[in-house]
Amino acid sequence: MPELVLFQEANRQLVICNACRYCEGYCAVFRAIEVRRTFAEGDVLYLSNLCHDCRACYYACMYSDPHEFAINIPQIMSDVRVASYKRWSWPAFFARSFTDRWLGIALALFVAALVVVLGTVLVSPTQMFASHRGPGAFYHVIPYLAMVIPAITLFFYGVTIWLAASVRFWREQGNAPTRPMSIRAVTQAVGDALSLRNLAGGGAGCSYPEEKPSSVRRVYHSFVSWGFLAALTSTTLAAIYQDLFGWLPPYSLSSAPVIFGSAGGVAMIIGTAGLAWYKIKSDPAPGGAGAARLDLVFLATLGSVSLSGMLTLALRGTPAMGSLLTIHLGLVAAMFVSAPYGKFVHFLYRSLALVKYHIEQNQLH
Ligand code: SF4
Ligand code: SF4
Structure with missing residues (x-):
């Protein structure tokens, strides 16, 4: 339309x-x-x-x-x-992936394949398929800088696009609130986002995937969001361990990065699989054109990143670690690249919309 x-x-x-x-x-x-x-x-x-x-x-x-x-x-x-x-979104060519059925998928697949091919070509088979153990084992396969520099570049690329998008959202939202953004409104919005209050459908739950209300979709969604936060905590803790204390990975199963990472990984696998299943069997009548594809691509990307991460953790002491790590990094790169051009953006705009909503409601009451 x-x-x-x-x-x-x-x-x-x-x-x-x-x-x-x-x-x-x-x-x-x-x-x-x-x-x-x-x-x-x-x-x-x-x-x-x-x-x-x-x-x-x-x-x-x-x-x-x-x-x-x-x-x-x-x-x-x-x-x-x-x-x-x-x-x-920006630039316009990549922003087309929101409506072009294949562009987003092609972009994610291309980046994942590129990382895997580069890993396969640049890492010798001896290194790739050997068992690596002890501190720095992952870096015997993919050097530390080869992991960190692309990750930081993609992270700041995504953040820049999201910041520009946030400014555009706020400018174009119509009837701008007369009160400025307040701590109270931001706190209320964060509370709504974390509890997914608006998925309660007035109390009985979502009418999703069919008319009968249920809280299952909210539970799956909570698995994904809280799992993502746990994985983010794990990465942050791992960076502190390594760069502040000089403790190189892999870490023991009882260490904080592994506990947070495992809990987050398992939660995201369950959450993304559940949401994808609900999406596939949902009533198409109230669905928007193209929205289901965006959701499924996002869920498949996040689910594959979580699954490959968990497999890398489980088999890190075996000769399979090198190839699993390369595949995992390829999928992580695909997730970073497609973050500004896929369903990931709903997190940003929903949060901003909730802030605006609470500013408005606080003005009224
Ligand atoms: S407007 Fe959206 S969130 Fe509100 S009841 Fe309808 S579908 Fe649910
Ligand atoms: S028109 Fe339909 S969707 Fe809109 S408020 Fe009335 S019952 Fe609800």
């Missing part, structure tokens, strides 16, 4: 919802709708990123298809959300 038509259609549906207000108890979106009379492009962009696709409003709606109003809020919010990802 062309963007102009998309925003007009979103405006039409939101105006009807604002008159109806039946769904106001379900989520923050409806409470944000109620403080507006019109829905300009910026408002629609903001609301779309506040929607968590719980689908409670779709199954509750008496004006959905075949009614002539044909209300389908999760679908229109999903379509606008994907358009917002593309609009705020």
